[in-house]
Amino acid sequence: MANFFTSRLFFISLVCVVVAATLPLYVSGYILGLLTVAFYFGVFAMAWDLLFGFAGEVNFGPTFLIGTGAYTAGILNNQFGWSVYVCILLGALASVVAGFVLALPALRVRGPYFGLTTLVAVLMLQNFIVVFADLTGGEIGLTIPDVITINAGANYWIALGFMSISAAILYGLSQSPVGLVLQASGQDPVQAGALGFNIVKHKLAAFIVSAFFSGLSGALLVFYFGTASVGTVVDVAVGVNVIVSAVLGGRRTVLGAALGAIFLIVAGEFLRPTGELATFIVSAVALLVVLFFPGGFLGAALSREARS
Amino acid sequence: MLALQILIDGFAISALYALGATGFTLIFGVSGVLNLSHGAIMVAAAVAAWAAASVLHLDIYSGALFGVGVALIMAFATYFAVVKPIQNSRRIPNEEKEIFVLTGTLLWGIMIQELIAYFFTNNAKTVLPIVEGVVDIFGNRTPRNNIFTALVCCLVIGLLWLLVNRTRTGKAVLAASMNPRGVTLLGLELTQIYIVVWGIYGILAGIAGVLLGMFLGVSSYSVGPLTASAFSIVVLGGLGSVSGSLIAAFVVGYLETITAYMISPAYRTIPALLLLVFVMYIRPQGLLGRR
Numbered sequence: 001m002a003n004f005f006t007s008r009l010f011f012i013s014l015v016c017v018v019v020a021a022t023l024p025l026y027v028s029g030y031i032l033g034l035l036t037v038a039f040y041f042g043v044f045a046m047a048w049d050l051l052f053g054f055a056g057e058v059n060f061g062p063t064f065l066i067g068t069g070a071y072t073a074g075i076l077n078n079q080f081g082w083s084v085y086v087c088i089l090l091g092a093l094a095s096v097v098a099g100f101v102l103a104l105p106a107l108r109v110r111g112p113y114f115g116l117t118t119l120v121a122v123l124m125l126q127n128f129i130v131v132f133a134d135l136t137g138g139e140i141g142l143t144i145p146d147v148i149t150i151n152a153g154a155n156y157w158i159a160l161g162f163m164s165i166s167a168a169i170l171y172g173l174s175q176s177p178v179g180l181v182l183q184a185s186g187q188d189p190v191q192a193g194a195l196g197f198n199i200v201k202h203k204l205a206a207f208i209v210s211a212f213f214s215g216l217s218g219a220l221l222v223f224y225f226g227t228a229s230v231g232t233v234v235d236v237a238v239g240v241n242v243i244v245s246a247v248l249g250g251r252r253t254v255l256g257a258a259l260g261a262i263f264l265i266v267a268g269e270f271l272r273p274t275g276e277l278a279t280f281i282v283s284a285v286a287l288l289v290v291l292f293f294p295g296g297f298l299g300a301a302l303s304r305e306a307r308s
Numbered sequence: 309m310l311a312l313q314i315l316i317d318g319f320a321i322s323a324l325y326a327l328g329a330t331g332f333t334l335i336f337g338v339s340g341v342l343n344l345s346h347g348a349i350m351v352a353a354a355v356a357a358w359a360a361a362s363v364l365h366l367d368i369y370s371g372a373l374f375g376v377g378v379a380l381i382m383a384f385a386t387y388f389a390v391v392k393p394i395q396n397s398r399r400i401p402n403e404e405k406e407i408f409v410l411t412g413t414l415l416w417g418i419m420i421q422e423l424i425a426y427f428f429t430n431n432a433k434t435v436l437p438i439v440e441g442v443v444d445i446f447g448n449r450t451p452r453n454n455i456f457t458a459l460v461c462c463l464v465i466g467l468l469w470l471l472v473n474r475t476r477t478g479k480a481v482l483a484a485s486m487n488p489r490g491v492t493l494l495g496l497e498l499t500q501i502y503i504v505v506w507g508i509y510g511i512l513a514g515i516a517g518v519l520l521g522m523f524l525g526v527s528s529y530s531v532g533p534l535t536a537s538a539f540s541i542v543v544l545g546g547l548g549s550v551s552g553s554l555i556a557a558f559v560v561g562y563l564e565t566i567t568a569y570m571i572s573p574a575y576r577t578i579p580a581l582l583l584l585v586f587v588m589y590i591r592p593q594g595l596l597g598r599r
Contacts, residue, residue, distance in 0.1 A: 109592040280422035
């Protein structure tokens with residue numbers, strides 16, 4: 001851990017964060033708003049990478065965790081008018097419970113079977129939201145009376161700070177002995193078990209940590225938007241974006257996932273003039289990266305550094 | 309009366325599900341690939357058939373044939389442009405190829421979906437049915453197209469069974485699904501078997517897509533749900549087991565029809581999802597999966 005603070009990666013990240021923190025002083029609110037969303041997405045992607053890159057669990061339903069956190073926080077605020085911070089905390093806790101539920105099949109089934117279970121979890125949540133429209137606002141979306149703040153700069157700093165802290169915790173966790181055990185149990189569970197590590201405990205922990213950050217980020221996002229809808233936090237397409245971000249940025253790097261998410265959101269916005277072709281272009285670029293640079297952005301950069 | 313109606317309506321949709329899922333499971337069984345662009349290929353076939361009729365002014369039969377042809381080309385494109393490069397890549401570790409194929413085909417499916425939306429809009433398109441009119445079955449008015457759909461599905465599945473069990477090529481495909489290494493030791497080229505399987509898959513997905521276009525109509529929004537339903541049917545039946553998927557398709561098809569008739573069309577997909585979760589817990593390998 002000590003040599004991490006002297007490593008190049010640490011300085012580059014620190015410089016990036018400091019530069020990013022000064023942005024509100026000279027860029028427009030439009031760009032800040034875009035980056036705010038991108039930062040929350042970055043946390044989704046990093047939390048997903050912890051599960052996939054390290055625990056080796058193909059989670060097709062990141063939005064199950066995100067949506068549970070987001071909707072719990074939103075409904076509590078809408079129905080009872082509790083303070084925003086209490087709602088966000090309870091949303092994150094609800095997401096941890098959801099992560100626990102999702103972990104149960106993961107300990108029994110593997111690979112595509114687990115992938116499908118997570119996909120089904122998302123579809124169930126989506127159906128649930130539409131069926132209980134009185135409580136959740138259904139397909140129209142849930143209106144949330146309170147927001148954290150309406151100042152674009154403050155929102156941006158909250159998102160940036162939240163992403164940086166999450167990145168530090170998740171990256172630290174992935175480089176710690178716990179992260180190594182997770183990686184081992186993801187790659188060869190039998191051997192990792194034979195070495196005396198409790199795989200069940202480690203995987204469960206990975207799910208809970210991933211769920212906590214997904215839910216917290218989802219809850220913060222709805223209080224930024226002032227609304228929660230299926231299209232923004234639950235839909236399978238949102239989950240696909242999270243997965244694509246993580247693979248694009250470089251799986252098993254944690255920080256790369258955040259880069260991928262920021263790239264995806266910003267690129268989507270830049271391509272807006274191309275209209276309906278924007279999604280096509282982003283998907284095509286992502287596919288090319290998957291085919292030709294399977295390590296992703298950060299993976300490619302890190303391997304070059306290792307070679308030189 | 310209601311029971312009979314459910315029986316008739318459910319049969320057509322189940323047969324369609326079965327046809328769609330068969331190709332999907334065949335590819336998994338032979339090459340271990342889960343093709344998440346499945347829904348996009350089916351929709352492409354239906355939209356092509358629709359475009360052939362309304363833009364190119366072809367007759368119904370040529371239109372349907374054109375749709376199947378497009379699906380065949382798409383299937384080969386999926387294999388050569390996405391699946392094969394990933395399988396042959398030396399930079400991707402073997403144990404991660406599965407997730408790369410999943411991500412790659414998913415992105416490929418989104419690309420096809422977006423292109424369809426761009427050129428043909430998101431509006432739902434209904435392919436003109438080959439047979440029109442209704443018949444009366446014991447007091448139930450049934451569109452002739454339903455019967456036609458069910459018959460074609462059964463016929464194609466029957467032909468597939470003959471192909472796999474009675475021809476030399478089919479037997480090679482079957483052998484490859486049981487033991488790929490054994491097949492190569494017998495001097496058969498595995499790549500050629502894969503090409504054959506992707507060809508069969510393209511034709512099956514194409515026919516299923518065109519029939520779906522006649523039966524329910526499709527839009528670019530149906531891509532995701534179609535892939536998800538094929539995926540769940542195949543997992544329910546047991547990955548790689550064709551007979552398992554056939555049974556699962558009928559279970560899901562009837563469960564959906566019964567829910568739609570007895571409770572509400574809004575809850576249509578929920579019981580099937582619950583059943584799927586339940587099966588995953590008690591029998592993770594699916595109904596007829598071997599593992």
